[in-house]
Amino acid sequence: MDRIRLGILLGILAGTIDLLPMILQSQTWDANISAFSLWVISGFLIATTNLKIKGIAKGILISFLVLLPSAILIGWKEPFSLVPIFIMTLILGSALVFS
Numbered sequence: 001m002d003r004i005r006l007g008i009l010l011g012i013l014a015g016t017i018d019l020l021p022m023i024l025q026s027q028t029w030d031a032n033i034s035a036f037s038l039w040v041i042s043g044f045l046i047a048t049t050n051l052k053i054k055g056i057a058k059g060i061l062i063s064f065l066v067l068l069p070s071a072i073l074i075g076w077k078e079p080f081s082l083v084p085i086f087i088m089t090l091i092l093g094s095a096l097v098f099s
Contacts, residue, residue: 003047003048004044006047007044014042014043014095015035018092019035038063039096063092
């Protein structure tokens with residue numbers, strides 16, 4: 001399997017993992033779609049980006065960069081809700097490493 005397909009597939013897997021607790025908490029569908037798309041895009045970017053850093057640092061960096069615009073909007077109204085989001089981004093971002 002080529003890197004792009006693997007990145008998207010792993011992004012879908014990470015998005016599904018992230019969605020499970022969100023659905024159980026009855027989050028809105030716009031939040032669910034936003035979180036899922038974050039992981040699909042992160043998986044794609046990790047697979048295609050040619051940064052000089054490798055491993056876990058690359059996955060974490062790209063995942064947090066993709067999260068940043070949404071984190072600003074979320075944190076503006078509910079800053080404490082960013083804690084679980086950052087923890088999940090750290091865990092899943094480090095797991096999306098396949099380079």
